[in-house]
Amino acid sequence: MLVDDVVALVPSIPGRRVLLGLAGAPAAGKSTLARHLVTEVDARLGPGTAACVPMDGFHLSNAQLDRLGLRDRKGAPETFDVDGYVHLLRRLRAARERPVYAPDFDRSLDEPVAAGLVVPPEARLVVTEGNYLADDGEDWAEVRDLLDELWYVEAPRHLREQRLLHRHVIGGRSQEEAMAFIAASERPNALRAESGRAHCSRVVTLG
Template identity: 35%
Template sequence: MVAQSVGFDELVQAAGALMFGAGRKFIGIAGAPGSGKSTTVERLLEALEEDHPGQVAILPMDGFHYDDAVLHQMGRRPWKGAPDTFDVGGLVSVLRRLKDGSETRVAVPVFDRDLEISRGSARIIPDDVKLILVEGNYVLLDRTPWDALAGMFDLTVMIDVPEEELRRRLRARWEHFGLTEDQIAHKLDGNDLPNGRDVIQGSRPADIIYRQDEGSL
């Protein structure tokens, strides 16, 4: 099946349609680093909240980053953000708890970008939430161990952004954090953009391709 290419209004409509089904629903939203996943999901949450207040929540994949101490032990700290630097089993476990629905409150971790660490139990998802937006680079990645997420979503979305625009956004991000030119070069061409190509080339086909409206970021 060929994925449907949509703008933001159509994305809201597709997500909103899930609110009327029985049981809790999950949307997997993937994209390369710098594609605007977090911003898109926050916009989507805000739009859905207008008609469904308190019934939508976000589960960010970035909350499952390994701690820097673990990455140092692994020898992978310079490549933080690569597919092997996440606790995929932890994400799968939390999704299963959320799908089970027997708990009244599930605490989930959130990544603090300013501190560059994951904060455990930083967000609560209560049992009256009907739709969970699961966002992250690799939630559709078709390789072990990420393929354990296959079949967990009721709708999947890939955010489509040209690589030259990804490079521009990522450079601006790392400049904002005060990195040197050498550090930025490693981040871009040694980590972020190769990871982005992994996402684009190695993910399962999404139900929807979202192309951001001009000026949406």
């Protein structure tokens, strides 16, 4: 059903492109769903039809977070380069004669990686996902206007926090450090993400 609806969004006119946004709390399953949708669209309509560009590539580097005193709030709205993300969305909506390169995020490094992703000119669908795509914050509200569709992805809190605990422990934190970070940062971030749910045209429940 979801895949059918996404395929229906893809423009049949060459040269046109649709942007689908997936918002939601940390570890709700946004990245997994985005990759699945891109894979299925490409399987039905041909390789290169769809591309995925996560918002996570616009995390500020750890060096910048340290400079700003925000390292312990990594993942909060103020720890992203929202202007850079908005600029990328504008580029994706503009003329498409050349590839568009976008930053990725390397969880093993816990750092963004410049030009880690590419959207080819022939891509007619771009799926982008992140916590704050539906956010009302002054710097974030412009994101919604640049998306053709915006869906909210949700999963039970206990499942999300299990995933976050695993993610942070794999990333090098002790279990105690990971649990403390989830309580101090991830839960407030989840509440902030949930505040934009009403701006989404569809709610997708995973888990």
